[in-house]
Amino acid sequence: MHRDAVLQALVLVAVVAGMVWLVGNVQSNLERQNINSGFGFLSERAGFGINQTLIDYTEDDSFGRVVVIGLLNTLLVSILGILFATLLGFSLGVARLSRNWLISKIAMVYIEIFRNVPLLLQIMFWYFGVLRNLPSPRQALSVGDAMFISNRGIVVPWLEAGAGAMWYGLGLLALAAGFIWLRRRALNAKLTSGQPTQVWRPLLVLALALFGAAAVMAGVPFALDVPQLKGFNFRGGVTVIPEFVALLLALSLYTAAFIAEIVRSGINSVNKGQREASAALGLPESLALRLVVIPQALRVIIPPLTSQYLNLTKNSSLAVAIAYPDIVSVLAGTTLSQVGQAVEIIFVTMMIYLSLSLFTSWAMNRYNQRMAFVGNAT
């Protein structure tokens, strides 16, 4: 015990000393070669355009802001990708075990195809395959003259929020909280007394009350910004670029295949008796799955699921092949070649991925602990 601690301290000292020496060495080498070093470039003017920015950006902004924009773009595609892959993956995993032969086979074929075709190919397929078949903006497919689909992406109307919109935001938050509370109440009632409880009607009343209150507080501070064709392209509204759609689609469909297999083996790991017992208690099949089987299966599912989430996030860096401006593309790509400081920029990129991965692992571990505890207690 004691010896272990000493040894660990020694290793720590060695690692820190190694790092210090390394940084010094890098710096003197770069200086000797006349290569700029340090992080001063982060405050310099970037000077290049980016085709998807979740926060305001112009060429006059700094490389530092470019880092934030790239990070947000990575987060956007990763979080939505994780969401879709999870929904689809769970459905496929359950379908794979369905007693219906056709459903089970369809799920199997899907899994085998999407798991075995390299992801980069799938990204290219969705990007170029879909792009080639879309019309130009002038011949765009229009949905009610408000939403347009063309090879420039999907343009949708957007709500321009004015002052006072915050009240509506608060109303939405309160509504979400109300929804969660009502559902929990209904579930508890069902499990204890077997009585069904209203959820939707009280929710509707709550919604009306909240938005009525917001309207009284703030009036209607929204204006609809409808896209219009002007010259080469649509102006106004919000554009979902084809690069984003292709990347999101490819990442979700690919990862869903792996998640499906994880879910299948997770469900298989739950003792068959659990299912039979639920049936004996009179729980219908779907409820038995949701309330009895899956919560137990989650203990087996979560650790490999976490690594799929990490994979999806890291795979999102394939974005660079189709010009989606994720962190690798704008930082380790454009910024690196405009600034030329490979060591610093690769370091920052690695640190960002490391933080994302550590955060995801931490969050999933917390969730896993909770699930494991619940599982053991019952």
Added chain:
Amino acid sequence: MQMFRKLCVGFMVLAAANLLAMPAVQAAGETLEIVTKRGHLKCGVSQGLPGFSTPDNRGNWTGIDVDFCKAIAAAIFNDPSKVKFTPLSAKERFTAIQSGEVDIIARNTTWSMHRDTALGIDFPVVNYYDGQGFMVRADLGVTSALELDGATLCTNQGTTTELNAADYFRANGMQYEIVAFEKADESIAAYNSGRCDAYTTDHSALYAQKLKLSQPKAHIVLPEIISKEPLGPLVRQGDSSWNDLVRWTHYATVAAEELGVTSKNIDKMKASSNPSVRRLLGLDGSFGSNLGLSKQWAVNILRAVGNYGEIFERNVGVKTPLGIQRGVNALWTKGGLQYAPPIR
């Protein structure tokens, strides 16, 4: 045991990082020595740009930039095939030369002040004077770049192209959207499938990339040239003899064109009494040995790749699919910018 394994991993990471941290720093003369000892030149080129550097259907690299490296190999080894080509994307190139992965890069790279002064590299010479332009579909009805307000542009990331486009649209009060790909093949494919209204890059590359379109004739190159793109080879800073060797390899081909020496008439020219020709061909003076090469250095270059005019016409000239006029790349005596300082 667990502990031991962790220690090992730690040291491996340190070792790898250390490699990264100690790129070859070369003093004067070292590069030539290393190349000679190794027996071949390591040359970074593009991943495939017709006319500049592209593998032909038998897998042999061809193009103006490829010929540049072959000329250096000919000068050193009297054998233009002693080159190993490394294809590099725009964003990989500077790291590849800084880390010593290649001895020289000849990859349609623009000489700019930032690159010259902040990246630890040097541009010895310009082998092609270029400028940025735009290509659009002919049926778009656009005849000038000034009509591109609101257009979407496809291009390569990590290039001067990205920056020039931003400057040009801003200077003219126009809006634009840019879609920047890592590889040239993907950016032209995206343009081909309608993702962008215009494709923008160096003028020479527009002609080269146009050949990759499904219907090259349906596209036009707009007349505006919006930037200066002096393209040239680049080397690591610090070895000025190597810098000299690269620079004079180019000048030898330009001087030869000026003096009328070609790959065909070179043997006849050896009988010339013109002192300039005699100095170029190593018959008088010790120009080769001052570069650390043989007397025959320029003869070897010219036999291997010809003079500048021959190199130009063979790779990008009017008789090639690219069909580019000499323009500003004509000799200074013909109103162009190609000019070699005197060999004396």
